[in-house]
Amino acid sequence: PTHRPPTLTVPCVVAPGSRPMMRVVFVLGGPGSGKGTQCSRLVRESGPSSPRVHLSAGDLLRQEKASGSDLADMINTCITEGRIVPSEVTVALLEKAMKTCCAEAAAAGDPEPLFLVDGFPRDQSNVDAFNQLLGACCEVESVLFFDCPLVTLEERLLERGKTSGRADDNLASIRKRFRTFEEQSLPVVQAFRAQGRVRTVSSVPPEDVVFRHLQRLFRGAALVPPLPRHVGWTEFDGGATSSGANSYAVMLIAAPVAELLQEDALAVAVAHGFQVAATSTSHLSEARARQLLFDVWDASSRRQLQPSSESPQETLSRLTSGQCFAALLRRDKCITGCVKLAASVTAKDAKIQARKSLGAGAAIEYSTLGEYFGARSFPNCLYMSASASAAQQDAQFFFSQERVASEADGQVSLDFVKDHVDPVLAPLLQKIIETRPSDVPAFCLRELEDQLYHRPLVVAGPSGVGKGTLINRLLEAKPDLFGFSVSHTTRDPRPGEVHGTHYHFSTVQDMEEGIAAGRFIEFARVHKNIYGTSTDAVESVRRGRKICILDVDVQGVRQVKASLLHPFFLFIAPPSLEALEERLRARGTETEDKIQVRLANAQGEMDYGLEHGNMDHVLVNGDLAQATEELWSVLRQWYHPHLAGAP
Structure with a gap:
């Protein structure tokens, strides 16, 4: 079954100075x-x-x-x-x-x-x-x-x-x-x-x-006590302040029509009493669009942009096809107003009133944005926050700065504080607490630099899908930027294998002790042998200021996700199981029993890898040249600007 990645709403929104019980x-x-x-x-x-x-x-x-x-x-x-x-x-x-x-x-x-x-x-x-x-x-x-x-x-x-x-x-x-x-x-x-x-x-x-x-x-x-946090508008009136979580919302005009319709959409919103506090124009990457659809939004929010006739991948492709435009709107009863504004059908007298309010403009024939977008044949390019909790998450996603000055009224501003510790800062604080470095500033600078510039790359996929070939192309093209994490194993070396190059060949006792001491990021027991990726193997690559590549199975992906490594996850998939079987048989190195075992394992790995939210990107390796081109395209987005000149 398919499981939607959870959307976590803010557990508690409190007024400044107050404290949860x-x-x-x-x-x-x-x-x-x-x-x-x-x-x-x-x-x-x-x-x-x-x-x-x-x-x-x-x-x-x-x-x-x-x-x-x-x-x-x-x-x-x-x-x-x-x-x-x-x-x-x-x-x-x-x-x-x-x-x-x-x-x-x-x-x-x-x-x-x-x-x-x-x-x-x-x-x-x-x-x-x-x-x-x-x-x-x-x-x-x-x-x-x-x-x-x-x-x-x-x-x-x-x-x-x-x-x-x-x-x-x-x-x-x-x-x-x-x-x-x-x-x-x-x-x-x-x-x-x-x-x-x-x-x-x-x-x-x-x-x-x-x-x-x-x-x-x-x-x-x-040593790091929690701070009072709140999300809401603050109005200043003779020194008094008031806050309301229901007074702001986000309007999103999605690609490919954002540039064409954003001015008309703002005109309709203003005519309905909304103030525009801030705007944001961005070209969403696939990873960020996926985060918006499946992490930030729940099913009801997602339905505004994804019609039943459209697959999730088609929606992602549309969202990433051009610029998206977001506006932070404010007014009394803002959420109620947004729901009405997004409606597709309105009464005749409402249309007449809207025309009087708007005056001249392309959208004067329509009283709501929902009706306007429908008439322009773009009904699934408009999103508006439909609840207070949705507005909070939308604002966190599109407007993460702490304070946004209002363009509509100089006396109004938005005090916005994310209700969680930054994902980069939290692991850093934990490492400081656990390692107790003697030079804390130098330690922080090194860790932050590593997280910013050298986020590891985890590559997973079924046996025979071409992971090794694609990884070798990266290493050969950019040896100064990519490094491969050499795994540990307890099995005996095969002819031609070199210790430290193909594997770190270890004893069972050494690996068991390392696992017990937490020195392995991931490991697996296969038959009578143990395979694993040690922290030292990864850090040796990162100390060379290179992007560390890890080649792991799905079980390893789950373990890495539970670690502090915070890599990008890339899944390599075959065009079909039939195509994968042809490749395995073409090798001529596998018995029939081993081929059947690999195919059975491949089905489970593909079930996990293709499920939305499990990986940052899925690359189908049907044609090696096309797969290589797509791989570089994805990595240029993830590791910009270091790969700006890559093939």
């Missing part, structure tokens, strides 16, 4: 990653001046199940089958537990605790329910993610099942839970990571080592 850290990770154990230790370590409370969503559900309430049978079925319990139920249980703790703290005169919410949110519906039911009284300070390979988690859970007595600690339930985690929970983690909220800790090392990392992380976080 309850502070929350979401604690996420695969089943068996040690979330509960480490949260319990963090609670025991907390002092009376900064208390912590551990709330396990799973434990709350199990307690409700044991209570024999009306919900017990439904919860039991969901837990046994590895499915997610309806979000409203889980959020209601969390709300009850948090408010009970806060009431007890208030009665005792104690400070309000920090809630470590373990195992929540597990999917997008959890996020939506939390925002709707608790967004007004909670602030999500960060997301703590316990990173651990699934094979290690399975071993832990099977061992735990021998004594736990839990109904879901059996192999069938464990694998169902893993599928749920990969398909529904990991996309939530990735979306939080894009907001800069995620703090990742490897839970592979021994328990005490993991806890020391957590202690350091929380001590560092305490």
Whole structure:
């Protein structure tokens, strides 16, 4: 099934100087990653001046199940089958537990605790329910993610099942839970990571080592207290200020008609009482257009630009075919006005009134923008924010500067602060906390330069699709700019293979110790051998001021996404499975059994690689010359200006 990448709305919008009632850290990770154990230790370590409370969503559900309430049978079925319990139920249980703790703290005169919410949110519906039911009284300070390979988690859970007595600690339930985690929970983690909220800790090392990392992380976080944040218009009137989240919205005129119709669209908007605070014209890259369609917008917002007859790829192609024009609009009851303005049908008397308001102009025959665009045969080139939460996200996407002066009224401005830490700054702060460099300014400059100019490139795709050929073309054409990460393996060298060039040939013991110590970004166990990409291998390329290329499988992609590497992800796909089979057979190096295994694996890899939101770009390698040309075109966008003169 296809899963839409989650759109995370701002959990709490607060007025300047105010403070949410309850502070929350979401604690996420695969089943068996040690979330509960480490949260319990963090609670025991907390002092009376900064208390912590551990709330396990799973434990709350199990307690409700044991209570024999009306919900017990439904919860039991969901837990046994590895499915997610309806979000409203889980959020209601969390709300009850948090408010009970806060009431007890208030009665005792104690400070309000920090809630470590373990195992929540597990999917997008959890996020939506939390925002709707608790967004007004909670602030999500960060997301703590316990990173651990699934094979290690399975071993832990099977061992735990021998004594736990839990109904879901059996192999069938464990694998169902893993599928749920990969398909529904990991996309939530990735979306939080894009907001800069995620703090990742490897839970592979021994328990005490993991806890020391957590202690350091929380001590560092305490040095960077959260700031009051708000999103809204501020009007100045004799020293008094007022703020309203429903007083602004974004209008987007999409390519290919933005340049043709933007002035008429602004005229119609002004005639309906909107003030134009700021405008923005940009040519969206495919990656940024994909982010807008599938990360920023939900399905209802996306439908404004994507008709049912058009595929997502066709919409992306249209959005990236020319300039797009965005306007930040303001007026009282702005969202209501935008909904009406985007409507395609209006009453006759409204048309007459609109003509009187507009005077001369190309759009005077139409009373709404929806009707105007429809009459010009461009009905799916107009988007307008249809809710306050959509307006916030639209403004974050198109107008990310902190303060925008109004062109319509000098006494009005937009105070706009992103409600999350910058995705570049957050990993940098975590690295400072964990590594404790002696020269902090020099460390920051080096890390920021690496992130800005040398973002790694992860290349994935089925065996036989041509990844190696395309990678070699990059290395041969630009050896001064690209470098290949040499992987580690425990298998014996084949004839002609050179240590350090083709692989770092290692012992099983050395690789196991490295994995346990968190020195591998990704690894996989294949038959009796281990393959993996070490942090040192990647850093050795980056220290040479080169773009590091990683050739990994889909399992490796998932692990890299859970790391702090933050690369670009490129998926190489064949024109079809039949074409891939022809290539594998043409090699003449594979037995029939191996060919069938590779084809079976290829189907699963293509299912993941072609799913929207999993990769930054999908390149179909049907013709090598065309694929090479497209590859350079994509890389010129990603690594501008370093590849400005590339083939």
